[in-house]
Amino acid sequence: MTKLIFEKSRQEVGGINLTDEKVDFSFIDKKYLSENHSSILPEISELEVMRHYKELSDKNFCIEKGFYPLGSCTMKYNPKVNELLATLDGFTALHPMQDDEDAQGALKLMYNLQEALKIVTGMDAVTLQPAAGAHGELCGMMVVKKYFQKIGQDRKNVIIPDSAHGTNPASAAMCGFNIVEIKSNEKGLVDLEALKAVLDENTAAIMLTNPNTLGLFEEDILEISKLVHEKGALLYYDGANMNAIMGYTNPRLMGFDIVHLNLHKTFSTPHGGGGPGAGPVGVVDKLKDFLPVPTIKYNGKNYYRDYSSKDSIGKMKAFYGNFSVLVKAYAYVLLMGKELKNASANAVLNANYMMNKLKEYYDLPYDRKCMHEFVLSGEKQKEQGANTLAIAKRLMDSNFHPPTIYFPLIVHEAIMIEPTESETKERLDDFVDTMIQIAKEIEANPQEVLKHPLNTPVKKVDETLAARKPDLAYRI
Ligand SMILES: *Cc1c(COP(=O)(O)O)cnc(C)c1O
Secondary structure, X not given: OOOOHHHHOOHHHOOXXXXXXXXXXXXXXHHHEOOOOOEOOOOOOHHHHHHHHXXXXXXXXXXXXXXXXXXXXXXXXXXXXXXHHHOOHHHHOOOOOOOHHHOHHHHHHHHHHXXXXXXXXXXXXXXXXXXXXXXXXXXXXXXXXXXXXXXXXXXXXXXXXOXXXXXXXXXXXXXXXXXXXXXXXXXXXXXXXXXXXXXXXXXXXXXXXXXXXXXXOOOOHHHHHHHHHHXXXXXXXXXXXXXXXXXXXXXXXXXXXXXXXXXHHHOOOOOOOOOOOOOOEEEOHHHHHHOOOOEEEEOOOOEEEEOOOOOOOOOOOOOOOOHXXXXXXXXXHHHHHHHHHHHHHHHHHHHHHHHHHHOOXXXXXXXXXXXOOEEEEOHHHHHHOOOHHHHHHHHHOOOOOOOEEOOOOOOOOEEEEOOOOOOOHHXXXXXXXXXXXXXXXXXXOHHXXXXXXXXXXXXXXXXXXHXXXXXXXOOO
């Protein structure tokens, strides 16, 4: 068990000396200083500090350490050069209140990124402000609300399929909409009859992910778009799965009116690390005045922040969003250019390759060509004595991050695998072989499989207790 840095502290070692008269420590709150003003911060040598944090970081699993097929999260390789570019002094030292004329480079970058994302999504206007996917959804739903207010219609319902990501109904509900859930059909797609049955003049919007969370492309999307528009409602595209379609199609061609993207999935910011993200929102022309202010504009000579839109929903985020994420996304788009299309092609190819290899050993409830991810079911293995959770834990001992499990909710014992485009065939084969091996282990002796994980820093935890009675304070 790793000790806390406070437990490693020994007075004799001497860390920083807070009684040094040459230094003004008055900015430190008194409660962090002991009586004689020496620090109650840990006393530990510089080398031991480094070792401490290295040891902690080694406990993390990251993409640099191994395969990370976390479905719906697009845990791909994000080029390190983009991280480097985001740390250039000109970007990091720029104050957000700087006058437009002194920030032309940053504003140009944002403007050009907006333009690039307009091409990727097919939309007419883009805001970079929202900080995450769910935040983009909230922004989009606020736009929907404002639009109907403006045209004098009081529409209350937002239709969402049962396969949707949980943030979709949450975002719509936060804007005061009623959620109308529709069941998927036996192909795992939107059931047109179910849609027709709930679609009416009270429908404000439908929220869809395409490909959906089963990794399946909604073949009837044009028909859906026609039906929804006929009722005067709007189509919202959850673009978290954009990695599947870049350059092949776009939400505009499918008939959507609003889209958010997860830059921290598709566009070179790591996802899942708890760090900053960005969820830009694109809209069609008739909705562009509702976007948050300021919008970044160009008058042929200068780039500037425009606050003039009277119909704007206001601000979604302090200043202009998470700027460093925007730098990485812009660098990535420039680096990739037309190759973005190949990224999607390889992501889809990799997923289909693995799906076809694994479907002999695991149930595949929707056995159709998939897009960038696919969903297996661990039902058969559960009957044999080790469920999906056990499979996930077992994978950790082979240095694989487990796939997403128990989501989407419509698949029992779901195992949702997204390999992304950046993995080699050897790595994919390695994972497939391990999954096959686990299936065989479960068939032979499920009890053994239930003992895992054995090699991880934290072994088997009581999931219920951890959720119901989290012990969040460490007491020495
Ligand atoms: C990740 C994801 C979201 C939410 O994005 P956050 O940035 O985590 O808020 C929404 N929908 C789908 C399909 C996703 O995969």
